[in-house]
Amino acid sequence: MPSVVLANDHGAVDLAVIFADYLKKIGYEVNHLGVKTNDSVDYPDMAKAACDEYKKGGYEFGILLCGTGIGISISANKIDGIRCALPQNSYAAAMARRHNNANFIAFGGRINYSEDPVEMLDAFIEAAFEGDRHQRRVDKIMALEQSC
Template identity: 40%
Template sequence: MKIAIGSDHGGYHLKEEIKTVLADLEVEIEDVGCDCTDSVDYADYALPVAEKVAEGKADRGILICGTGLGMSISANKVKGIRCAVVTDTYSARMSREHNDANVLALGERVTGPGLAADIVKVWLQTEFAGGRHERRIGKIHEIEAKN
């Protein structure tokens, strides 16, 4: 599995922690930045991660900022992206099982590194359940097509 990962300055430290978790899981990582704690704009890092996932150049994406909110809003502007801000393992599982989320957004200022590691593991290990949820994902695609 290949994961594209990116953060702004507010998520830089957690991104580095999550990269260690991904390496331990033997996941291929493509880090699009940022590489420091100097102030940068989250959208500049959300876009390349979202595009890599949408174009099939990465299987999934992980975005990290202070809250995860700016990253998710930005990523969800890319057609084909279903980015979920997650703060607990149950939501991580449901975002995959029911919503087929292909990008995970985390907030360094709201989620500690231990919990974030657990969220990432659950999110990566959970498959889309399909079934009745496929119809709902289809409706999301219809909304994208109209707009």
């Protein structure tokens, strides 16, 4: 059974439940590290917990959620080896996997998306990395972690 790690702060509790339930329904094991109440937590801590867990291995990808998705995705992208996308629609979600080999996807629990976030997540799940010239670009992205 494929596994996914999911973490959220207090700004995305409802969306985290929707995603966890959906993923279980389609056959994923979900390691939900996020909060289940509206008590305030800091999104950088949630990003670090999920990324550290992901890096242990055994996960297909990770999902991060905060109020906008912005703070938690920025936090995740500071962690060595993580490529977290913050898509605005299904096309962007799919392209994050196809061209950038994103291993995390982020959403905002307080964002009114023009598309159902579950459909956006599906687009991400169904896409596969295309490699070839995109691998060269991903390698350059990852080299940036070492250059600064």
